[in-house]
Amino acid sequence: MRVALLGDGGVGKTTFIRRIMGLGESEGATTKLEVYRLNVDGTDVVVYDFPGQRELFESISKLNFDVDVIIMFADASDMATFSNLTYWYSKMIDMGISSKPKFLVVNKMDIELVDPDIIISTLPSIMDPIAVFKTSLINMDQREVAGILGEIVRMVNRYSNLTAKPY
Ligand SMILES: Nc1nc2c(ncn2[C@@H]2O[C@H](COP(=O)(O)OP(=O)(O)O)[C@@H](O)[C@H]2O)c(=O)[nH]1
Numbered sequence: 001m002r003v004a005l006l007g008d009g010g011v012g013k014t015t016f017i018r019r020i021m022g023l024g025e026s027e028g029a030t031t032k033l034e035v036y037r038l039n040v041d042g043t044d045v046v047v048y049d050f051p052g053q054r055e056l057f058e059s060i061s062k063l064n065f066d067v068d069v070i071i072m073f074a075d076a077s078d079m080a081t082f083s084n085l086t087y088w089y090s091k092m093i094d095m096g097i098s099s100k101p102k103f104l105v106v107n108k109m110d111i112e113l114v115d116p117d118i119i120i121s122t123l124p125s126i127m128d129p130i131a132v133f134k135t136s137l138i139n140m141d142q143r144e145v146a147g148i149l150g151e152i153v154r155m156v157n158r159y160s161n162l163t164a165k166p167y
């Protein structure tokens with residue numbers, strides 16, 4: 001299962017995957033596509049950690065690769081990271097992956113300034129995530145963060161078992 005992490009720079013994408021992998025804090029912004037491989041309850045998972053900076057993302061998104069599930073990220077302390085999800089959705093369309101199952105992680109709940117539920121309700125319904133996870137990744141341990149990815153993998157496995165294959 002190939003998983004893409006998408007969202008603005010600084011929302012916590014790299015923290016999410018590095019915490020799961022038991023790696024230390026990331027050193028600064030992600031400047032290139034970083035790929036992590038792990039096994040989640042028997043499912044081989046490849047996680048693509050994309051740069052959040054648009055110029056860097058644009059060149060990488062022209063590469064031809066497919067993903068099975070998208071985890072969108074927003075920062076509860078920064079309203080713009082929610083409205084920019086429509087930019088990330090437009091990139092999913094460009095990459096041909098906009099119809100894949102989508103999840104939303106609303107991170108930095110420890111410094112929450114905005115009520116995430118109200119903002120989420122204003123997003124275009126076409127972007128509706130299957131589930132929303134409210135997190136404070138810096139205050140969560142490896143097991144807790146891995147539990148979120150585990151839930152996502154289980155939900156997607158169940159979903160793909162229910163969906164007819166296109167041939
Ligand atoms: N306050 C707070 N800071 C966080 C949280 N999660 C990550 N950060 C910090 O936000 C910064 C950006 O995180 P990073 O994972 O690099 O974001 P990315 O650009 O989306 O990959 C880092 O300094 C993290 O330590 C959180 O839950 N709360």
Ligand SMILES: [Mg+2]
Binds near residue numbers: 013015026030050052
């Ligand atoms: Mg990063």
